[in-house]
Amino acid sequence: MNIIGNLLWIIFGGGIFLFFGYVIGGIALCLTIVGIPFGFQCFKIGILALSPFGQKVVTTESNSGCLAVIMNVIWLLTGGLCVAVTHLVFGLLMFVTIIGIPFATQHMKLASLALTPFGKDLR
Template sequence: MNFLGNVIWIIFGGIFIFFEYIIGGLLLCLTIVGIPFGIQCFKFAIVGLAPFGVRITHTASATGCLSTVMNIIWLVFGGLWIALTHLLFGIVFCITIVGIPFGRQHFKLMNLAFSPFGKSIS
């Protein structure tokens, strides 16, 4: 079922989400300061390409409060808009019964958009 969901996701827009996050990640990686944020965009690209069957988990890191500071910077400079976009698409997809699984995937991406630092994809 995950395979079929991912194929339908890719056909109806998942490939565009993937390329947007890849391009954004490459642009962010052009500067040394933007590399950690670019890596998070690549994390979004992986989930954006095939979100069905992907689990996002919170990881305890030994970096202390650095991930919290990076999440705040992320949220202020674009993460909020990404999260709101995924919220809007999630609500639109959940209007119909057929779209509910796709709306749930957008809600998963919205959760990741709020705080990508300190989370891993499995």
């Protein structure tokens, strides 16, 4: 069922466009040394944007808890909030139809990861 959901997501949900957008943004961020950690987070969100069905976003316990909070604040201030709000708006628009509800839940998952990507992992 996850394979069918992911194929429908790629074709009808715009997953391929989201994936390429996050990958291009990640490459642009990785051009500078300071942007490399943020570029890796874009790649992580891009992987989830390509195949969100069957994947879960989990909070990881790491030794860099304070650093993750600081990086999440920088992420929010430099564009993460806009990306999360965009996923939230698309999710709310897809909740209007019954057919769009599975896609809307995936947009909400992407919005939660796009809001604070540091300290979270995909499983």
